[in-house]
Amino acid sequence: MVPAELIGIARFQSGVVSRQQALEAGLTHVGVRGLVGTGRWKPVARGIYSMGEVRWEQLLWAGILIGGPGSTVGGLAAAHQLGIAPQPEVIDIWAPRAASYRRRAAPSPWDFHRGTRASRGNPPHLSVEETVLDLCSTCGPDGITAWIGKAVGGWLTTPDRILAALDRTPNLRNRKLIGECLGVVAGGSNSALEARYRRDVEQAHGLPIGTRQKSVSSGTASDVVYQEYGTIAELDGKLGHRGDGEVRDAWRDSKHLLLGFVTLRFGWADVTGRPCEVAARVSDVLRMRGWDGVPQLCPDCLHVA
Template sequence: MRARTALPADLVALAQRQAGVLSRDQLLRFALSRQTIARLLASGLLTVLTPGIYLRGGEPSWMSRAWAGLLIGGSTAVLGGPTAGYLQKLVREPPDVITVYSNRQLAPRDGWLFVRGTRACSGEPARTRYEATVIDLCAEGDEDDVAAVLADAVSSRRTTTKKLLAEVHSRSRLRHRSLLCDVLGDVDAGAHSALERRFLVDVERAHGLPTATRQAHAGTAHRSDAWYEEYALVVELDSKRHHSGGATFHDTTRDNDHALVGLTTLRLRWAHVTGSNACATAQVLGAALAARGWHGPLTSCPKCALVHPI
């Protein structure tokens, strides 16, 4: 009886490759009869994960559900959206809903989102190509979300702004197309986070301030967010997650090293570069630059009148 209810070795190997998941079609292709499948289920060697999809022992993992989505979707199925983003380390937490692109018309299932369409893929389990995933993840976010996704993707060195622009231009319909092109231009200029882009666009560029050199070594071994070399001034931009522990120690060391070579450091956070505070920060930065020889003028941005010419 044991031999009759044991999975063949080839199916065991396939299940191991697919995070423990097998489809009914796969079992039938391996010449298992419907009666044998029923015995495997009755014995507990297989359990039903979702209709037509079985799990070989244990509790289903997130990867099991991802493979299940591909098997439901058929031969053209590709993981996409946040699901692909998690596999490609663009998304930090595994999404609850598995997103699958397939050219088949599929009924909704709890835990899976099936999107009609054919997408190029890479890797195993099959997922959308890296550049396609990046652009897909930008579809639902606001301007800062878009900037963060694009900056993180480029700074990881897994892609380039040129490749991402090519992906943008390859799509006939795309939400945020103009914004994506603008942000990629700013990322290419050295804005490697949403915060750095806010500073570039809303503080520096909007108020006619000099253009800093970005991501450069300002006379020390440290890479700086913005360096006004002519005026011996450095601006460092700190996001919330970089305010304590070892990061704070590193920031202090960097500021001290800059001081030793005659550089003044201004350290800014989100509150300094958003809303009307961006204009007040421009006033402070303009004054610091003027004290070091910049002749201005500092200009008002279209959104406010808090800045006065120097």
């Protein structure tokens, strides 16, 4: 008979228990073997059992029990729990440095990382902010923009809260790039984005330097205007440029087209992640509209197909 105390633990842990928990609750080694042998308990990993079917929730708890006290779900698995990512094949588990666990060999569904992370929920997982930073630390500008956009656009957190979490992780990979993206979003200002555009797009490729924050039509201010060549470059620093804002942008672009200006739009990921391609696009349009200059290649252009 399974002790009531163990049944309570199992209910909290999605039906998953460890051998140690079973023994501490009063079961014997023989009793555990009997439950497994009759099929009432299903082995999930060495020393970890499920009292029912083994599904996603059971695998999450098994990973946490393997990692030991203080372990938490991270990475894409945490993002899936938060509703911003599909269910991944591999479950990332953060386990305290003092925890004793064995890395499971393939085809294990878990990938263990040594480290202490604050957790919440059941099963325990990283907070929204920690999850976003965890994922952003392993991807480029497009990925950083996408993860922050999903979390902020889904009203799960705010840029300021992610910035606060970033301040608590001084050694995070991609920290500078993440902070720059968040600074643009949180401040509602494109100053950092405009500075990158000037340096990495215009100056690095020998393009004309456009006029900043110039009014082309009444009540508007465009980010970069190449007046002589009837061209506008709008830098969209805010994430999720959708809805009413998108409609207003389209209306303004059509208004400027009637005045003889073509509008190019680039996001933060474009300017930071592929400035050479942005420069090529701007150069092509400027040359079509009368610029007789010759764009130059920067060292990074050699890596652009």
